Amino acid sequence: MSRNYLLNDSIISPLGFNTAVNIEAIRNSESALKLHHYSKFFENGYYAGLIESDLIDRKFNTIGDPTLFTKLEKLMILAIHQVIEEATSVDLNNTGLIISTTKGNIDQLGKNEFPTDRIYLWKMAQVIADFFEFKQKPIVVSNACISGALAIKTANDFIQAGRFSNAIVVGGDLVSEFVLSGFQSFQAISPEPCRPFSNDRKGVSLGEAAAAILIGPDDSETKQKVEYIDAVTANDANHISGPSRTGEGLYQSISRLLKNNNISTTQIDYLSAHGTATIYNDEMESIAFNRAGLESVPVNSLKGYYGHTLGTSALIESILTKHSLLNNELIASYNFTELGVSKNLNIIQNNENKDLNLALKTASGFGGCNLAMFLKKERI
Structure with missing residues (x-):
C-alpha cells in the first residue's frame, strides 16, 4: 500500500x-x-x-x-x-x-x-x-x-x-x-x-x-516531507452542540489511533488541539488529553491567530502542523494567559525550535464528532 x-x-x-x-x-x-x-x-x-x-x-x-x-x-x-x-x-x-x-x-x-x-x-x-x-x-x-x-x-x-x-x-x-x-x-x-x-x-x-x-504519493527527492499516517473518528453522541464532559469521544479517537498504529504517547512531539476557548470545549479537551496520557506533550491552539474558521479550521491547522514538522518549530498558543482547565497541559507559550518528527492533530465539533490524526516527518 x-x-x-x-x-x-x-x-x-x-x-x-x-x-x-x-x-x-x-x-x-x-x-x-x-x-x-x-x-x-x-x-x-x-x-x-x-x-x-x-x-x-x-x-x-x-x-x-x-x-x-x-x-x-x-x-x-x-x-x-x-x-x-x-x-x-x-x-x-x-x-x-x-x-x-x-x-x-x-x-x-x-x-x-x-x-x-x-x-x-x-x-x-x-x-x-x-x-x-x-x-x-x-x-x-x-x-x-x-x-x-x-x-x-x-x-x-x-x-x-x-x-x-x-x-x-x-x-x-x-x-x-x-x-x-x-x-x-x-x-x-x-x-x-x-x-x-x-x-x-x-x-x-x-x-x-x-x-x-x-x-x-510522492516520488521526489525532497529531503524531508510529511506523511499522512492515519486518522480515527469517534462520536460520543453527547449533545447537539455540547461536548462530552468526560471527553469520551475525543479520548476514544486518540486511544484507537495510538493502538491501531502501535505508537506510544512518548513518541508524540507536538499536539495541535482544537482549542475554541469556550468553557466546555477546552475543559473537555484537557480531560481527554490527560486520559490519553498526553499531558506532557507540547500543545497549542491556533484559534487566537485566525478565530474559529469552522470547516476550514482543522485543514489550516493540519497544514501549519505540516510546516511545524518541516521547520522544527513550535508556535506559541496566542493569547494564552494562565491555565484555566482542570487538568494539566503543556501549553506552548513561546515560539521554540525543537526537533520534531511525529505530530498529533485533533479536532472536535457539534453533534459529538471527534477526530485524531497522525502526521509524520519522513527523512530521506
Whole structure:
C-alpha cells in the first residue's frame, strides 16, 4: 500500500494570501482578530477575522471574472489555483477534489445575487470543480468542525481504494449573519479576542478563510516531507452542540489511533488541539488529553491567530502542523494567559525550535464528532 503525503498547500486568510505569508505572520504573533461592528447582534461590536471582498476580487481578477462567483467560491478557487500552479505534474483527469465546509454559501440566503441552488453544497462544489475542469465528481465533507481533517482522511482513503491517483482537499467558510446569529444564540462569542485554554477565556472568536492541499504519493527527492499516517473518528453522541464532559469521544479517537498504529504517547512531539476557548470545549479537551496520557506533550491552539474558521479550521491547522514538522518549530498558543482547565497541559507559550518528527492533530465539533490524526516527518 503506497504512502500518501501532504504536498503543495495554500492558506488564504486575513493574514495573507499564501501559506508563507501566513506562517510569517503567526511567527510574528500577528492575529487576524479585529473589532467589527454589527449592531443587529452585537451592540459593542465583535471580534472576528474577516477578509475584505474588494481584496478578494482584485486577486481573483487575474484568473477569472469575480462577478460570476460568490465570496466563498472565489476564496476556494484561489487556494486551489495556487496548489495547482505549484504542482506542475497534477493531472486533473485522475485527481480528486474533496471540499470541506460547514455552511458553504449560506451567506447568499435572501440576497438573490446568484441562482438559488448555489446555496446547496453540491452545487457550490460543482461550480468550483467546473472552473478547473476536474474530470472526477467533487466530494463534499461537511461534518461540523472536524470537516477539514476528515477531508484529508477521505482523500487518503479514496486514493488507497484506487479511486484517484491523488486529491486536492480544499476548505472554506465565512463569518456570515447565519453563523454569527447561531453562535450568539449559544452566548458563545467572546467580547474580546479568544483565549484558548486560559482561565479568563470568555468564548469563541470566529474567522473566515480558505485553504487547499494536495494529497498523494510522492516520488521526489525532497529531503524531508510529511506523511499522512492515519486518522480515527469517534462520536460520543453527547449533545447537539455540547461536548462530552468526560471527553469520551475525543479520548476514544486518540486511544484507537495510538493502538491501531502501535505508537506510544512518548513518541508524540507536538499536539495541535482544537482549542475554541469556550468553557466546555477546552475543559473537555484537557480531560481527554490527560486520559490519553498526553499531558506532557507540547500543545497549542491556533484559534487566537485566525478565530474559529469552522470547516476550514482543522485543514489550516493540519497544514501549519505540516510546516511545524518541516521547520522544527513550535508556535506559541496566542493569547494564552494562565491555565484555566482542570487538568494539566503543556501549553506552548513561546515560539521554540525543537526537533520534531511525529505530530498529533485533533479536532472536535457539534453533534459529538471527534477526530485524531497522525502526521509524520519522513527523512530521506
